[in-house]
Amino acid sequence: MPDKKIRVLIAKPGLDGHDRGAKIIARALRDAGMEVIYTGLRQTPEMIASAAVQEDVDVIGLSILSGAHNTLCPRLMNLLREKGMNDVTVLIGGIIPEADIPALRKAGIAEVFLPGTTTQSIVDFIRNRIVAPAHGL
Amino acid sequence: MSQDLKPHAIATFEAERKPSAAEREWEEKTLRPTLEKSGERPADFTTISSYPIRRLYTAADLPDWNPERDLGYPGQPPYTRGIHSTMYRGKLWTMRQFAGFGTAEDTNARFRYLLSQGQTGLSVAFDLPTLMGYDSDHALSEGEVGKCGVAISSLADMEVLFDQIPLGDVTTSMTINSPAAAIWAMYLAVAEKQGADWKKISGTIQNDILKEYIAQKEYIYPPEPSMRLVIDTFEFGAKHTPKFNSISVSGYHIREAGSTAIQELAFTLRDGIEYVEWGMRRGLDVDDFVPRISFFFNAHSDFFEEIAKYRAARRIWYKTMRERFGAKSARAWALRFHTQTAGCSLTAQQPYNNVVRTALQALAAVMGGTQSLHTNSLDEAWALPTEFAATLALRTQQIIAHESGVTNTGDPLGGSYFVEALTDEVERGAWDYIEKIDALGGMVAAIERAYPQREIAEAAYKYQMAVDSKEKIVVGVNNYVSQEKPLDTLQIDETVATRQADRLRKLRADRSNDEVERRLKALRKAAAGTENTMPYLYEAVKAYATLGEICDAMRDVFGIYEEVAVT
Numbered sequence A: 001m002p003d004k005k006i007r008v009l010i011a012k013p014g015l016d017g018h019d020r021g022a023k024i025i026a027r028a029l030r031d032a033g034m035e036v037i038y039t040g041l042r043q044t045p046e047m048i049a050s051a052a053v054q055e056d057v058d059v060i061g062l063s064i065l066s067g068a069h070n071t072l073c074p075r076l077m078n079l080l081r082e083k084g085m086n087d088v089t090v091l092i093g094g095i096i097p098e099a100d101i102p103a104l105r106k107a108g109i110a111e112v113f114l115p116g117t118t119t120q121s122i123v124d125f126i127r128n129r130i131v132a133p134a135h136g137l
Numbered sequence B: 001m002s003q004d005l006k007p008h009a010i011a012t013f014e015a016e017r018k019p020s021a022a023e024r025e026w027e028e029k030t031l032r033p034t035l036e037k038s039g040e041r042p043a044d045f046t047t048i049s050s051y052p053i054r055r056l057y058t059a060a061d062l063p064d065w066n067p068e069r070d071l072g073y074p075g076q077p078p079y080t081r082g083i084h085s086t087m088y089r090g091k092l093w094t095m096r097q098f099a100g101f102g103t104a105e106d107t108n109a110r111f112r113y114l115l116s117q118g119q120t121g122l123s124v125a126f127d128l129p130t131l132m133g134y135d136s137d138h139a140l141s142e143g144e145v146g147k148c149g150v151a152i153s154s155l156a157d158m159e160v161l162f163d164q165i166p167l168g169d170v171t172t173s174m175t176i177n178s179p180a181a182a183i184w185a186m187y188l189a190v191a192e193k194q195g196a197d198w199k200k201i202s203g204t205i206q207n208d209i210l211k212e213y214i215a216q217k218e219y220i221y222p223p224e225p226s227m228r229l230v231i232d233t234f235e236f237g238a239k240h241t242p243k244f245n246s247i248s249v250s251g252y253h254i255r256e257a258g259s260t261a262i263q264e265l266a267f268t269l270r271d272g273i274e275y276v277e278w279g280m281r282r283g284l285d286v287d288d289f290v291p292r293i294s295f296f297f298n299a300h301s302d303f304f305e306e307i308a309k310y311r312a313a314r315r316i317w318y319k320t321m322r323e324r325f326g327a328k329s330a331r332a333w334a335l336r337f338h339t340q341t342a343g344c345s346l347t348a349q350q351p352y353n354n355v356v357r358t359a360l361q362a363l364a365a366v367m368g369g370t371q372s373l374h375t376n377s378l379d380e381a382w383a384l385p386t387e388f389a390a391t392l393a394l395r396t397q398q399i400i401a402h403e404s405g406v407t408n409t410g411d412p413l414g415g416s417y418f419v420e421a422l423t424d425e426v427e428r429g430a431w432d433y434i435e436k437i438d439a440l441g442g443m444v445a446a447i448e449r450a451y452p453q454r455e456i457a458e459a460a461y462k463y464q465m466a467v468d469s470k471e472k473i474v475v476g477v478n479n480y481v482s483q484e485k486p487l488d489t490l491q492i493d494e495t496v497a498t499r500q501a502d503r504l505r506k507l508r509a510d511r512s513n514d515e516v517e518r519r520l521k522a523l524r525k526a527a528a529g530t531e532n533t534m535p536y537l538y539e540a541v542k543a544y545a546t547l548g549e550i551c552d553a554m555r556d557v558f559g560i561y562e563e564v565a566v567t
Helices: A020-031 A045-055 A069-082 A098-106 A119-129 B021-037 B067-071 B104-116 B155-161 B180-194 B210-216 B223-240 B252-256 B261-281 B286-292 B303-324 B353-367 B387-402 B417-439 B443-448 B451-468 B496-510 B513-528 B534-542 B547-558
Strands: A007-011 A035-038 A059-064 A089-094 A111-113 B094-099 B121-125 B172-175 B203-205 B247-250 B293-299 B337-341 B372-374
Touching: A007 A020, A007 A045, A020 A035, A020 A059, A020 A089, A020 A119, A020 B451, A045 A059, A045 A069, A059 A069, A059 A119, A069 A089, A069 A098, A089 A119, A098 A111, A111 A119, A119 B451, B067 B417, B094 B104, B094 B172, B094 B387, B104 B121, B104 B155, B104 B387, B155 B180, B155 B496, B172 B180, B180 B203, B180 B223, B180 B534, B180 B547, B203 B247, B210 B223, B210 B247, B210 B252, B210 B261, B210 B443, B210 B451, B223 B247, B223 B261, B223 B286, B223 B443, B223 B534, B223 B547, B247 B252, B247 B261, B252 B261, B252 B293, B261 B286, B261 B293, B261 B303, B261 B417, B261 B443, B261 B451, B286 B293, B293 B303, B293 B353, B303 B337, B303 B353, B303 B417, B337 B353, B353 B372, B353 B387, B417 B451, B443 B451, B513 B534, B513 B547, B534 B547
Parallel strands: A007 A035, A007 A059, A059 A089, A089 A111, B094 B121, B094 B372, B121 B172, B172 B203, B247 B293, B293 B337, B337 B372
Antiparallel strands: none
């Protein structure tokens, strides 16, 4: 049986248009053999949660640089729980003050990747995390 | 373009290069034994844009160089050496620190502090809802109010922002694009209330919608109506505000999105060409409106590549204005630009290193002949700057201006084999891109085909791979790493959004809503027709229509733009 690819949704919530990071991560994960869906800009938490259900993803990667993470992330996590997506791994990358990280983790964010993170370490994190036998990886 | 204005042939390749007898002798007798004995470091001798740099530059790298033609003198074509004959001996650049956060009151206090510290011009950073044309109480504004800049939802906010700041005396730059015409109308209304003469006020609205589609992505309407709004401001400005720059054609954001130096230069100048073409199609005279077009470049970390970029920019614009558009006035030929040090080069790790990076980048901007400069603060990889960090950034400029000695003479690097050769090569690289975009049918057409977006994404990815593989070293990030304690950063008061919402509620209760409705209706009608929208925007803001209401009125007419994302 062929291995099922890890499915990742890369999303840009909020009004910010700085998409350099999101696009680089999307390409790096794709180059690492994952199935990547990029939402494009200005997605509300509702749009992201719906896309995650529809695309049946294993991982959601949020790129946030605007300072809106404390508002947007808990809302997305609640919506995912409402939709029964309890197993999805949610990651954030961007400009996140260290003081905000404990609350984000408490809200259910699996990992926060700060500036200077290599693309390989994100690939490794996802591969180590997504080891469900169904995925054969 | 005529042959004599083409950049002269450059001996890029070893085979075409004709070193002198003395240089060959140096290679044989001095260089070769050293290379054989100890070689060179296993480093990548390329610029940060991955442009290869030779071991040594000599006269052989400038075979057809004609200093009278290619270099000239400051204040004279082709402006390689700068646009003023006395350069910084006559007048220093404007020290213009970009600032904005929280409410209009918060930012007004920061502005007045910066002016008291010797800053010579203002520069407004707006928050994301304002940049996207939403009021602070719109659903999509949640979590974003006052975060990346100041929240401005109406003329009432603008009045507070410039309270006790005489607009007749200071020059103000406003980083606003899609809603630029409306925000500018608010600024003009404040100026009028203060009794400042429109003919004398000066400053800049960024108003560069093309780079929004290319890089920064804060667009509202599709390209065609957006360009029409830009040309409306050109036309209005040429008539009413002869000292106000109606656009700042920006490479800064293109570079921040990951472009190379040559791409930044080429896409920005090609954007400039697009605006000139649209202005001429409106019937404007190039010699009237082009002098109010200013530029905005990034100052990245590769010192010489940046200096070459600024020098090449002036030469290309001069040739373009004269040859392509037939401009006759020297004011249309001379490219004026603002510079900001590279935000994307700042590291979250070891943030104090950013002071050094910024100083070097600022020095490149000054040695490249900038007209105004923003230096980033050391904490900006984490948050908007604290007052301490913003002051240190301003002091950095003052040290360059008054202590380094680089301001004593015009174009201090002029005549350097390396700088002249690199200037020529950067220029040639930019012309290649400009010709490609011409062939695609211009910048709007190229954007619709995602050509610049793809080129930038490719360069950004390549650079990230070079950093990940340590081919490019970033101190404190992929080498020389150390533990450190977190920095104290600026906290944005979470009550900003509720304070703004209260203010908007009060505004909507106090103003004449009938008047607002009438003004918005007139604006919709003008937008649907071909009249200049500026007078209608001005009347709407004076009636205290909110930014969101104004932008919605135009959304109704123009529709909205959604990009096809390139990854």
